Structures are given as structure tokens and as C-alpha cells.
Amino acid sequence: MDKIKNITIPNNSRIIVISDIHGEIELFKELLKKVHFNKEDYLIINGDLCEKGSNSEAVVKYIMELSSKSLKVHVTEGNCDTLAEDLLDGNPDLIEYLYHRPHSILNEWLDQLGMSLNERLNIQEVKELLTKHFSEEMKWLTNLPTAIETDRYIFVHAGLEDKKDWKNTKRDNAITMSSFLEKTHSTDKYVIVGHWPVVNYSSDTPSHNPIIDEKKKIIAIDGGNVIKETGQLNALIIERTVDAESFSYVYADPFPTCKVVKDFCKDPRMKGSIEYPFYEIIPLEENNDFTLCEQTETNRQVYVKNEYISRNKKGRSTVKTDVSCTQINVNAGDIVSVIDDTCSAYVLIKKDGKVGWVAKECIR
Ligand SMILES: [Mn+2]
Structure with a gap:
């Protein structure tokens, strides 16, 4: 992978990690409130801001705003965040995809322009329209790093290949690999991932809570928001001291x-x-x-x-x-x-x- 961002997070700071928001803007805002998110916190959004849920464009807009206002907000790309790139590449499969996904961010943008695929737009026309009106958002999305590295953690959407140098992981694998918690990696840092609903790892009691594997140094946080009918949006909270850290979590879900x-x-x-x-x-x-x-x-x-x-x-x-x-x-x-x-x-x-x-x- 080429897009790796290195950041420094000082000791004695709180890090909040949220992944797989999938267009659920209200749930995301509710979760930030629940964790009392404030300007002292570091916030890592670990991929899949877009698709599947009801309002991807609002999530992207809101997180762009958060990250422009604070140097402590950082975002990685997920496999659902690469549509802008597919569009710029002129991927012809995209039209078929968009027909079946009314809530794709690209359809939401077209909708804002008073347009829809029903006007028989071809991929070139969609590309021209959207690059004209949403160039800033598209640039922001395509420039998202695949991984964020700190002195103790690597944040990546899906996982790392078990290689001597994790940076040799293929980008596509880093954002799409399944069930990373069943695999291993070779870095001495905690690898924090979303993408794979953690309930898939449950044995006795199905649970959507983050799983912290201290032996493997993997933390999986995808609560299956939108994807699983009983899912939730998780926030992993890392509280650091000079030589240790503690993990906890909070979630939001849409149920009464x-x-x-x-x-x-x-x-x-x-x-x-x-x-x-x-x-x-x-x-x-x-x-x-x-x-x-x-x-x-x-x-x-x-x-x-x-x-x-x-x-x-x-x-x-x-x-x-x-x-x-x-x-x-x-x-x-x-x-x-x-x-x-x-x-x-x-x-x-x-x-x-x-x-x-x-x-x-x-x-x-
Ligand atoms: Mn994903």
C-alpha cells in the first residue's frame, strides 16, 4: 500500500476509534455525544463512512468538516469509500451498481443536483456532473490514507497481511480482507480494524461489542451497524498513560x-x-x-x-x-x-x- 499516514499521539490523551458508519449520520452524532467527544480527543474514523445506510453524503460532509477544524481527527479509507475513485477511473460496472443502490453516495449527490440515473446518464456524464459539483469531496475521499500508524497502533479498515514489513500489504487486501481476527500479523503494534462484523466471531452468546485480543494484538470493532439487523455503532476508547493504556467501549443503536x-x-x-x-x-x-x-x-x-x-x-x-x-x-x-x-x-x-x-x- 502506498497511502500510509504517520501521526504522533501524545501520552495522556484519549483516542476514540469509530468504523463502519455506513451513512448513519444520526447514530454517529449520537455516539459522539455519548462518549462526550471534545476537542482534546483524538478521533480516528477507520473506514466505511459510505454506502448501505441512508445518508452517506452527510457523513462525508460532517467528517470533512470535523477534520478540517481539528488536527486531531484522522480518517482511513474503507472498501465502501472508493466509489469516487471508481468514477474517476470510469469503471463501467459502476452504473449497474448504482441502479441497485439508491443510497449510494453517488446517487445522493446526483439527487442533490436534481438528477438521477433514470435520465439514462452514462458513466462519462455522471463523472462530468459530479466532478463539476463535488470535486472537493471526491478529492478528499480519494486522498484518504489506507493506514494510519502511530508509535503503538496501526489503524486500517480490514487488516494486514502477515509479512515482515506490514507496509507491503496490498491496498486491496488492507481494505477488503475478511475475518482478520482469525489471522495473525507480524508487527509489535496493536492493529485496529473494522470491516468484519465482530458478531461473526461469537460462539456462545452473540455480541456486537469490540473484541480486544491482547495476545494477537488485534482489536476488531465493527458492531455490524446497518449490515446486521441487531447491529450497533461502536466507539473504542483508548486511554493512554506514559507506558500503558486501557481500552473501553460505548455503542449507539437505533432500538427502543x-x-x-x-x-x-x-x-x-x-x-x-x-x-x-x-x-x-x-x-x-x-x-x-x-x-x-x-x-x-x-x-x-x-x-x-x-x-x-x-x-x-x-x-x-x-x-x-x-x-x-x-x-x-x-x-x-x-x-x-x-x-x-x-x-x-x-x-x-x-x-x-x-x-x-x-x-x-x-x-x-
Ligand atoms: Mn468494509
Whole structure:
């Protein structure tokens, strides 16, 4: 990779790292408020500002503003932030992509000009229009570094190749590689990444909270915001002293909260979750609320809420979407997020970033 930015972060400072905002401007602002972001803080936006969510252009505009006002705000590029570059390169596949993504930043920009792809614009015309009106934003996006390096950390969107010199990682791999936490790297610095929803690494209880692996020196922070139905936007907070640091995190999500009115104790047999793409299941034992199923691709047995089971075109059983197969302990007085209260007898909730089922009578 060529675009590496070196920055100095003094000791005794607080670093806030947020990745994968994916156009969710309101959630991003809410999260900054929740962490009491102020001008003393260092803020690292670790890629994927754009696409999938509802307002990419507002996120880009807002973060451009933050970074122009403060030398402590730094941004890396994610795989979803390279559309401006594709446009400048005249990538012909782009038109097809834009037809299927109404909320792409390029469509949002066209919309601001009162234009849309329906006017049968070709890639050249889109390029001319947008470079004329959004040249500053496009330049800013295409100039984003692939990695940011400090004395103790490397911030990169997806990961590093395990090479003697990490700088030899191919740019494309640095912003697209999957499941970096299952890999290794050869630097002695912490490598902090987004891109791969951390819930994909969960085993017993599905959780969207950042994972800090002190042995591997990898911190994965993608809370699956927008991508996962139960996801959240995470902020990793690094508080530094002269020779040590502590990590903590805070998140924001779009779900309503409520108070637990009665304790609930989980059934310990219920654990794990079903995550895309392993949706195919074989029902083994049907019960009133949860059916014991075997996941055909992983051979794991999980209890699936009955309402989440359907049949695909080939007549095989599948789940409709990612779903927790875990129950969660709650106590009266706990504040939890309600994710799905449309099923019988149980409600899907989130407590401290963890997702699972509790009996309906425990939630008011
Ligand atoms: Mn990504």
C-alpha cells in the first residue's frame, strides 16, 4: 500500500476509534455525544463512512468538516469509500451498481443536483456532473490514507497481511480482507480494524461489542451497524498513560429501550446464533417456541425461534435472517433494547451489546 499516514499521539490523551458508519449520520452524532467527544480527543474514523445506510453524503460532509477544524481527527479509507475513485477511473460496472443502490453516495449527490440515473446518464456524464459539483469531496475521499500508524497502533479498515514489513500489504487486501481476527500479523503494534462484523466471531452468546485480543494484538470493532439487523455503532476508547493504556467501549443503536420488570434466567442449552450465510437448517425436535435444528453447513445444533424458520424454494428449511439462538439473563430494573417483540412468548433483546431471548412477561 502506498497511502500510509504517520501521526504522533501524545501520552495522556484519549483516542476514540469509530468504523463502519455506513451513512448513519444520526447514530454517529449520537455516539459522539455519548462518549462526550471534545476537542482534546483524538478521533480516528477507520473506514466505511459510505454506502448501505441512508445518508452517506452527510457523513462525508460532517467528517470533512470535523477534520478540517481539528488536527486531531484522522480518517482511513474503507472498501465502501472508493466509489469516487471508481468514477474517476470510469469503471463501467459502476452504473449497474448504482441502479441497485439508491443510497449510494453517488446517487445522493446526483439527487442533490436534481438528477438521477433514470435520465439514462452514462458513466462519462455522471463523472462530468459530479466532478463539476463535488470535486472537493471526491478529492478528499480519494486522498484518504489506507493506514494510519502511530508509535503503538496501526489503524486500517480490514487488516494486514502477515509479512515482515506490514507496509507491503496490498491496498486491496488492507481494505477488503475478511475475518482478520482469525489471522495473525507480524508487527509489535496493536492493529485496529473494522470491516468484519465482530458478531461473526461469537460462539456462545452473540455480541456486537469490540473484541480486544491482547495476545494477537488485534482489536476488531465493527458492531455490524446497518449490515446486521441487531447491529450497533461502536466507539473504542483508548486511554493512554506514559507506558500503558486501557481500552473501553460505548455503542449507539437505533432500538427502543425499556425496563425489565422481572428476573429471567436463561435455559443453558440455548446458545449460539445463526449468521449469514449459514441459513440452511434441518429441524430435529419441534417445541412450542424454539425448535432444535442442525445447521447443515456447520453441523452445529441450535434452538431457533419458530417464527424465524421458513422453507426455501427447494423445500428445505432455512432461517429468514441472522438470529440469536441464545437466551439472556436479566434482572428487574435492567435497561435493555427491544429488537423484536412480535413473536409468541419471548422477546428478542440486547443487553450490553449481547443479543438473546427473554420471556415476554419480563419486559413491559
Ligand atoms: Mn468494509
